[in-house]
Each structure stands twice: as structure tokens, then as C-alpha cells.
Amino acid sequence: MKETDKIVLRKLAETVAKLAGMEENKEKAKAWKAHNDLQAGSRAMVLCDPENGWNEIIPSHLLQCEDSLARFWEFALRREIHSAQVLKDDKVIDDTIYVTNYHTNTGWGLTSHHMVSGENGSYKAEAVLDDYSKMAMMHYPEVKMDYETIERVTEIAHDVFDGILKVGYKANWWWSLGLSNVAIDLRGLENFMLDMYDYPDELHALMNFLCEGTLRMLDYLEKNRLLTQNIGNTYVGSGGFGFTDCLPKAEGEIKLKDMWGFTESQETVSVSPEMFEEFVFPYQLKIAKKFGLNCYGCCEPLDARWNIIKQIPNLRRVSVSHWADCEKMAGYLRNEYIFSLKPSPSYLATPQINEDAARKELRTKIWFARSEGCHLEIIMKDNHTLGNNPHNASRWVEIAREELAR
Numbered sequence: 001m002k003e004t005d006k007i008v009l010r011k012l013a014e015t016v017a018k019l020a021g022m023e024e025n026k027e028k029a030k031a032w033k034a035h036n037d038l039q040a041g042s043r044a045m046v047l048c049d050p051e052n053g054w055n056e057i058i059p060s061h062l063l064q065c066e067d068s069l070a071r072f073w074e075f076a077l078r079r080e081i082h083s084a085q086v087l088k089d090d091k092v093i094d095d096t097i098y099v100t101n102y103h104t105n106t107g108w109g110l111t112s113h114h115m116v117s118g119e120n121g122s123y124k125a126e127a128v129l130d131d132y133s134k135m136a137m138m139h140y141p142e143v144k145m146d147y148e149t150i151e152r153v154t155e156i157a158h159d160v161f162d163g164i165l166k167v168g169y170k171a172n173w174w175w176s177l178g179l180s181n182v183a184i185d186l187r188g189l190e191n192f193m194l195d196m197y198d199y200p201d202e203l204h205a206l207m208n209f210l211c212e213g214t215l216r217m218l219d220y221l222e223k224n225r226l227l228t229q230n231i232g233n234t235y236v237g238s239g240g241f242g243f244t245d246c247l248p249k250a251e252g253e254i255k256l257k258d259m260w261g262f263t264e265s266q267e268t269v270s271v272s273p274e275m276f277e278e279f280v281f282p283y284q285l286k287i288a289k290k291f292g293l294n295c296y297g298c299c300e301p302l303d304a305r306w307n308i309i310k311q312i313p314n315l316r317r318v319s320v321s322h323w324a325d326c327e328k329m330a331g332y333l334r335n336e337y338i339f340s341l342k343p344s345p346s347y348l349a350t351p352q353i354n355e356d357a358a359r360k361e362l363r364t365k366i367w368f369a370r371s372e373g374c375h376l377e378i379i380m381k382d383n384h385t386l387g388n389n390p391h392n393a394s395r396w397v398e399i400a401r402e403e404l405a406r
Contacts, residue, residue, distance in 0.1 A: 005070035006160050012077040013097070013164040019084045020095035029092045029233065032243040035375055036316070036338065044366075044376040046400045047239060048089045050393045052120060053348070053383040057082060057390040069156065073097065089397045092233045092241065097161050099154045101171040101226070102146040108213065109138040112185035120384055127188030132202040140213035145226070171228040173221060176298070177287045178263040179210050180280050189267065196275050203279055211283035218256060218290060227254040236260040237295025237317045239340050239379030246316075247292045261291030263312075264298040264319070277308045288312045297321070299342070299382065303328040326365045330372040339374035341365055343400075345383045348392040358396060362403040378404075 019025060034042035050057065058078050065074045076097075083091040114123040129135065150169075157167045183206055184192045195203040221227050229250055236242040242260050250258040263284040268276055288294050294312050296302070297319030302309055306329070309315070317338040320329045326341075333339045343365070347358040362378070369376045378400050386392045 001067050001070055001156060001160070005065040005067050005074075008064045009070060009073055009077065009160050010164060012074065012081065013161050016077055016080050016093060017095055017164050019081065019093045025084070025093050028090050029243055031090065032092065032241050033245060035377065036240070036242070036244045037246050038316075038335065038338070038375055040335075042375060044378065044404050045090045045240070046378050046397060046404070047091060047241075048083075048087050048380040048393050048397050049091075049235075049239075050348070050383040050386060051381055053386040053390075053393060054079060056386050056388055057393065069153065073160075087394050087397050092243075094233050096166040096168040097157055098168050098170040099150060099157055100169075101173065102149040102153070104144045104146065106139070106142045108141060108182070108186065108210075110134065110186055114185075125185045125188050127186075127191050129186040129206070130188075130191075132199060132206070135206065135209065138209065140216050143217070143220070143226075169228065170234065171221075171226060173227070174262075176262055176264050177214060177284075178265050178280075179207060179214065179283055179287075180265040180267050182210055183207060184267050192267075193271070196271070196279055200279075207279060207283045211286055214287060215290075218287070222254070222256055225253055227256070227259065229254050229258055230260050231258070237262045237340065238264065238298035238319050239342065239381060240295075240317055240338065240377050244293065256290040257292045259291055260293045260295060260317075261288055262295040263288055264296060264300065266298050266300045269300045269323075273305050273308060276305060281308055281311075285312060288315075293317075295319075295340075297340075299323070301325065303332070306332045320365075322361075327368045330368040330374055333372070333374050335373040335375060337375070339369050339376045341369065341376060341378045342382070343378065343380060345380060348380070348383055348396055349385050349387050351387040351389050353387075353389075353392045353395055355395070355399060359399050359403060362400055363406070366403055366406075 031043055032045060035045050058075060063071050063074050065071045080093050083089065084093050110128045112128055113126045115126060116123045154167060161167055230236055230242040231244050231247050232242055234242045247258055265280050268280055293314050293316045295317035296309050296312060296315060299321045301321055301324035302318065303325040315337065317340050318333055319340045319342060320326060321342045322344040330339065343361055347354045380396055
């Protein structure tokens with residue numbers, strides 16, 4: 001790594017270290033823990049993760065580093081600084097730079113393929129499993145760790161950041177363990193839907209295969225000590241962070257029961273509750289039972305499925321999407337779960353944020369949550385664009401704070 005890149009990174013790291021050490025930052029971590037542990041009197045949390053909008057906030061031409069790893073770290077550090085100094089949401093700034101789990105994965109034996117409409121556009125999953133007889137070609141996924149790369153990157157991190165930020169290791173093995181997205185990548189969306197009528201036994205066989213392969217993978221990661229705990233400043237589920245005292249802080253050997261799990265099934269949004277319960281949920285439930293705490297849901301509305309979803313053991317964080325019946329969800333969740341509200345990101349997608357519409361949605365849904373005593377978090381995500389106006393994100397945080405204060 002060039003010395004000029006190191007200078008850039010160290011300067012940014014110094015700012016991040018100062019932000020991490022501020023009392024306000026430490027208080028945010030305590031607030032997340034109280035919130036996640038369902039403590040009485042805990043405050044509502046606000047998080048803005050504009051996802052693809054980060055590329056408009058920090059466009060690539062503003063990055064000063066040249067090396068690819070240096071640019072990756074530069075982008076990450078600039079995001080931390082922007083969150084603290086500009087967005088001013090409840091993102092906790094870490095005093096650690098993390099090296100992740102470099103590895104290869106053999107996959108399921110059939111390689112999924114997406115037909116994409118354009119950069120950041122929609123896509124269609126082509127049916128590589130176009131005939132169920134091809135399941136004979138499938139196998140369970142296996143991972144192979146690239147310890148050499150992990151060691152090399154760790155050495156570089158120490159060289160750049162020692163004396164400013166800590167260097168840690170954080171494995172990132174999954175986002176969702178919901179299975180339906182994998183099944184649809186293999187089978188295609190239309191086929192997956194029709195299979196519930198035309199090939200129910202075959203669909204069950206596929207879902208069981210994916211479930212068994214996932215369980216074997218999780219068991220392998222656990223037995224080989226390849227897991228890292230997500231009970232601290234780690235994004236869990238479809239919004240929120242893992243801070244909690246409800247799970248033991250494991251030393252050395254991490255078990256799944258020491259971690260947050262996450263399942264969802266956004267692709268089956270138009271499936272009846274009965275069919276979801278028959279073809280998807282039993283396989284999700286087997287996986288969720290492995291974890292100490294669970295998150296469920298993302299963009300799919302869960303009000304029609306709540307009697308099914310609530311069977312998940314140790315369920316704690318529940319997504320309440322823009323399309324959910326918020327009043328019903330508030331009545332279901334009350335003070336027994338985290339009410340993870342996902343307002344519409346569309347208000348932020350135009351050059352000038354529609355403040356009245358954004359405020360109206362927040363005001364109504366905050367009222368529903370508070371009328372039932374819910375443990376509320378408001379998560380802005382799924383932003384494919386900020387209308388090329390980065391100020392939209394910080395303005396939304398201000399509006400959310402104002403509506404919570406009403």
C-alpha cells in the first residue's frame with residue numbers, strides 16, 4: 001500500500017477514533033442495549049442506512065486512495081464520519097477496523113443467473129433448476145477459508161491503523177437465512193409460485209434440501225470455530241444493531257445459541273398465509289431454533305402472517321414494512337418485541353424530499369406504536385437513490401427526530 005494511501009487512512013481514522021470516544025457515542029450503545037433488551041423506558045432508536053445512496057453521498061471520484069483495499073477502508077471510514085457528523089442518527093461509531101472472512105464457497109451445484117435490466121435495476125432469476133430431475137446435480141455448499149489473505153490483510157491493517165484504531169476480525173457468513181430467495185434463484189419466481197400447485201412434493205424436497213444444507217453449513221461453522229458473535233455493534237436482521245445483555249458474551253468457542261439469527265421471505269409476499277406456512281415456514285423454523293435471539297422480516301408485510309411468525313422461539317426484532325398494516329402490527333407486538341419500522345424510502349428518491357408525506361407517514365405510525373407501548377426503532381433503508389441530493393438523508397433524520405419529540 002502506498003504511503004500516500006496510508007496517510008489518508010490514518011487521518012480519517014483519527015477522526016473516527018475521536019468520534020468513537022465521545023460520551024454521546026457511548027450513550028447510543030447503551031440506548032441500543034436497553035432497546036434490544038426490551039427495558040421499560042428505553043427510547044426509540046433512529047437509523048438511516050441509505051444503502052446505494054451512499055454512492056451519492058460519497059461518490060467514487062471523491063476517494064483519495066488508489067489501492068483497492070485502501071479505497072474500501074476509506075469509503076468505510078468516511079461513512080462512519082458522515083453518520084456521526086452529518087446524519088446524526090443513532091449509528092454507533094466503532095473504535096475498531098475489522099478484517100472479514102475471506103473464503104470460497106462451492107455453492108449448491110447449480111449456478112444461479114440473473115437477467116439484469118441495467119446498473120442498479122431490476123432483475124429476473126433464470127430457472128437453472130428448470131426440471132426437478134436436475135436436483136441430482138446439486139450438492140450442499142462447503143467453504144474453504146483463505147487464511148493467507150486474512151493474515152495479509154490483518155498485517156496491513158495493523159501497519160496502517162495501530163495506535164489509532166484497534167484491529168479486529170468479524171466474520172460475515174450470511175445476511176438472511178430465509179431460504180426462499182435461494183430457491184427462487186434456482187427455480188425462478190414464476191416456477192416457484194406455480195410449484196405450490198403443480199409440484200408440491202418436489203418443492204418440499206427442494207426446500208428441505210436447502211434447509212438441510214444450510215443447517216450443515218451452520219454446524220460446520222460452529223464446530224470449526226468460524227463464527228463471530230453479533231451481540232455488539234453489528235447490523236442484525238433488516239435493521240438495528242445487536243447490542244444486548246440477553247445473550248451471553250462468549251469467549252473463544254461461539255455457538256449459534258449465542259447469536260442473533262435472521263429469516264425473511266420477501267419474495268413470497270403474494271402467497272397466502274396457508275401456503276407460506278406449508279412450503280416456507282417449517283424450514284425457516286428449523287434454522288431459527290438454532291439461535292439465541294431472532295429477527296424476522298424485511299419488506300414483506302407480516303400482519304397476515306403474524307400467527308405463524310410468532311411461533312419462532314426467541315423472536316425479538318420484527319420488521320414492520322411500509323406495506324404492513326401498522327395498527328395491527330402495533331397491537332400484535334406491543335411491549336413484547338422490537339417494532340422495527342421501515343418507512344417508505346421513496347420520499348428521499350427525488351431531488352427535493354417530500355417532507356409533508358414523509359412526516360405524515362412517520363406521525364401516523366409512531367402514534368400506533370406508542371399507543372401500544374411498543375419498543376420502536378425507525379430504520380431508513382432500501383434507498384436506491386437519494387435523488388442525487390445527499391441532504392435528503394440527513395433531513396429525513398431531522399424529521400424523524402421531530403416527530404418522535406411531538
